[in-house]
Amino acid sequence: MNSPVTEKIFVKGNEAVAMAALEAGCRCYFGYPITPQSDIPEYLSRELPKTGGEFLQAESEIGAINMLLGASAAGVRAMTSSSGPGISLKQEGISYMAGSELPGVIVDIMRQGPGLGGIDASQADYFQATRGGGHGGYRIIVLAPNSVQEMYDLTMLAFDLSDLYRIPAMVLADSVIGQMKESIVANARPEVVLPEKGWAVRGRGEGTEQNVVKSLKLGDGEMEKFHWMMHDRYQLLADKENRWEEYQTDDAELIVTAFGSTSRISKTAVTMAREAGMKVGLMRPVTLFPFPKPAYAALSERCKLFLTIELSTGQMVDDVRLSVARDAEVAFYGRPPGAGSLPTPEELFEQIAHRYRARPAVAEVTL
Amino acid sequence: MKQVFTRPESLKDVPTHFCPGCNHGTVHRLVGEAIDDLGLRSETIGVASVGCSVFLYGYFDIDVIEAPHGRAPAVATGAKRARPDRIVFTYQGDGDLAAIGMSEIIHSANRGEDITVIFVNNTTYGMTGGQMAPTTLPGQKTSTSPYGRDVSKDGAPFKMAELLAGLDGVAFSARVSLDSPKNVLMAKKLIKTAFQYQVEKKGFSFIEALSSCPTNWGMSPLAANQRVTDEMVPYFPLGTYKNRADL
Amino acid sequence: MRHDVFIAGYGGQGVLLAGNLLSYAAIYEGNNVSFFPAYGVEKRGGAAMCTIVFADGDTGSPVVGSPTVSLLLNPLSFEKYAAKVKRGGVCIVNSSLVDITGVELPGIEIIPIPMNQLALEIGDVRMVNMVACGAYSEMSGALAISSLEAALKKALPERNHRLIPANITAIEAGARAARAKKA
Structure with a gap:
């Protein structure tokens, strides 16, 4: 953890996301180029390896979200980022992550749609983000920064909330917030007490229980129980984390x-x-x-x-x-x-x- | 008296759901033996796919991630990048790996991810009831190719072991079969080699295992086994197509 | 105090660098800054524009409909954006490229500065953006020339720091030209 920084820096919203990910201890980033968010992979391709982390440009958005799933299942902090068309492709993986109770941060720098749309700002992915986006009935945490400072602060919060509740978290911004530059303070990662990731796959070691990360639930009543448990968890989230x-x-x-x-x-x-x-x-x-x-x-x-x-x-x-x-x-x-x-x-x-x-x-x- | 045959420690003491004559159980056992022989049980992460092999976690006594359909190599990539000191393998069927997951397998192999992929080719979608797969043989009748696979319309079956052998990132690519004791012993040896290569961080290792599917082929276990010998092996020749140790 | 300035020209005129320079100068003076760029799909030759808002408090909207000051560096941006300047505001125009003869905009003060010509006199037409920044500083009084000069180190990449003295000359030339218009 770095010492507190008070000097103001002048950075793009997208860069602030990338900087915050590093400060939050993100160990793996998987992504695929798409405008208007490519500053994020560009920054992390340069800086993440310096911290011993893994940057990987995936073959597709589908590849990227599933790499995130794998890294997160292995217990590390990981992130992907994209915009509309790419976020649509990621929905499969996000649904599996939700079903597997996996944390993970997904950044969506919204652009116009539907389809290829255009690269200018839009807020038309609100429903896609807040209603889960994929199949099966689930929600993800959605944070909406309105400044470059919040791009930084809320990206760090996304990692914490995602780990705390074992729900994927999305930072939902648009090309205005992603592309603009503002003077910000790159705050140090806040001290948050987080639970151990005892569920993560690490190789079962000697004598410990087998860990399985999965979304398939075929046991009698298992699926219904899962849904009500998540329902309660979403309620807890609403009670404690409204901002x-x-x-x-x-x-x-x-x-x-x-x-x-x-x-x-x-x-x-x-x-x-x-x-x-x-x-x-x-x-x-x-x-x-x-x-x-x-x-x-x-x-x-x-x-x-x-x-x-x-x-x-x-x-x-x-x-x-x-x-x-x-x-x-x-x-x-x-x-x-x-x-x-x-x-x-x-x-x-x-x-x-x-x-x-x-x-x-x-x-x-x-x- | 010396015990010469026992359940590998990496497998649980449970009956499987596999149909009589299916080779999944044999491949599970050979993978379990390889993990035991190399002493990797405590550090191995398995990635299950969608299809008959989805219950991997129920049979292997190791940590397992269940991947979306076709995405196991991407999930394995993420896990391996996050924990490079662990042994990571995927276990996938033909529909999963060679149809919906073609992009993930090709790119993981091409990157030379230090993972091992066990690919079970039984020329059909078993779990969903015997539909045409990317490896269904020319003329083979399935529930979605009732007149037989028409190569002019559906293309020819993918030969994955050969295809992946052509990629620079691949350290080891071999095709094995389980239709005879001799071939089972060969399969055991090559599966162990594939894991050994991962231990030595040589790059991507790939095993294609030809397997029978008596239920969906509408055959007795013995007749299905004979089909592997008579029809599959001639089309999908056995052997090692890439071995970095040879280069 | 909250200030806003809009800069537009064609790609290659250094519009975004000018915006960055003013932003760093505003930070240097202790302000909060929002810099909002927009540019055409083309990498070169297309339209380039940016809005800078700076304030000792909240910067508010990064999008400004009627700028207090606009720096318009080519004919197209003058046509499109001059009339959008706030009543009582200032439109600083690159009169080397834009013919403003007979143009009147009610309630908007038009300040013609021959930016290309001044830049060429210094020896490089690419300094046109620095001339514009100097003129802005002088006309608005919102940022000190010395802050712009201090900000050059931040706004320019390290490899271009050798050009700082020439940039300072251009900023000062722009300021001088604007001062002459004020008098």
Whole structure:
């Protein structure tokens, strides 16, 4: 573990992911080139071998995720990264990892789709990430950084949470956060007490029990028991690991909600609205699975108008609607990804302003 | 009295689910003997595949990872890279290795991963009920080639031992058969050699074992065994196709 | 204080290096910085642009719809982006390549700087980006020339450190030209 670093460095979001992986003790990286995330394998191909780790460019995304499965089963910290088309190919392996209760970090720097789509930013893989993505009914941990600093911090958190809960963890960002450079502090790995990986295959040694990492469950009631156990584990995750950020929500009469890159643009739009005298706040989920439902529920007790903003035709908005009180209204503004057409703060301000002005009158209570 | 035949320590004392006359049990035993003979039991990681060999962990008393269909060489690559001091082998059937997993096997072999691959070729998908496999012989009838394999439409069977022998990363590639005591003894020797090469970090080692599948072939165990001798061995000649020690 | 600047030109004009230089200078002065690049699919000759936001506090949106200051280095970027500058903002134009005769943008101050010409006078047209950075520093007052010069060590790869004196000359030439426009 390095000594704490306080000097600011200026790096790309993708590079911050790679640096954090090294600091987190990642021993193996397996990947396949795809824009806009190739800075991650490029960085790790250079730096991981220096730490005694293994970098391997796989023959395919399918190869890469299964190498991750193998390394993780052998008990080491390992990572892969990709973007939409590659993440789709990895879903098979992610499902097997989920079924085998294997940790492992998967980074998704979202680009446009469906299909080959385009390389500009998108948030249209929200459903794929937060609903598991592959077959069989499972969830993975999904963290959504909105800055280069968080690319660093949340990548390290992804390793810890994944090891702690034995659930694959995804860092879900987009090409804005991946490609932009910001000044960050490369924090030292936090001290987290993690359980021993007694389940890992290491060669059974002398006298120890056989370890088997598998997802096949054919015993009587074995599969049902597994699903309810994981259900409880997801609930535990929701109880303990929800993370979110609120900005100016205390007296807000309209709360904008967005994740990742869109939350950054929204925050400036919210500041503009405040400067124009509007009581507007921002709610940003940092964990997308678990989704911070209780925080939304609490906010909707005092604020009855929400505006969800996404780079899609609406995905996270479903989770917002499921989380708020029944009498709260959830509006939506979407910019499904298109080349070179990111929403601007000015554009979002207009969206906020017209909804704010049209909001139902709130009875003033004078004491 | 001296005991001359016993269960290898690497195998559990349990009955298998394999059909009468199937050679999986024999190959399991030979792999177990090789692991015992080389004293590798405590440091070996097996990678099971999808197919009849999926229950590897139930029969081998070693640590096992179960891989997705065809991906065992990629999973083994990950495990070996994570723990280079361990012995890692995959155990795969023909559909798993030569169809859905062709990319993984070719690339792992070409990288010269220090792993051993045991490939059981019985010319059919056994677990799913006898469909056409990439190694199904020309003219062979299966549940998805009811008129016989048509080479003009389905291509010719893959000869994996020869194919992989052509890759620089491969240290050892051999085809064995289990249709006679003599061939079983040869198989035992070559399987042990394959593991020995991994111990010596010589590179990728590959064993293709021709096997019968009486159930899906619709034959008695004896007739199926005779088919291996009469039809498979002529098409898939036995022998060592690559041996780095010879180079 | 929060500052933003948009830089655009064609590939090869050093737009991204200019953005990096301003970013390092802003960090040197103790700011938080967001640098958001965007470029065409082509490796050379396509459009190149970037946005830099720096602030002593939160940088907020890395995407800026109406920049306070824009540095536009070629005709195409002038056509596309000049009118997007915020009312009351400044548009610094490379007048060696962009003809601004008769162009008026309500509420936007256009500052023509013959960047190619100044760079050529120093001896290398590739210094056009440094001239632009010097002009920005002078016009905005957001970053000191000395910070830009200090930042060169970080922004340039080690193998190009021998070019630092020439870069400083170019930055100062840009600043001088801008100062003349202000007066």
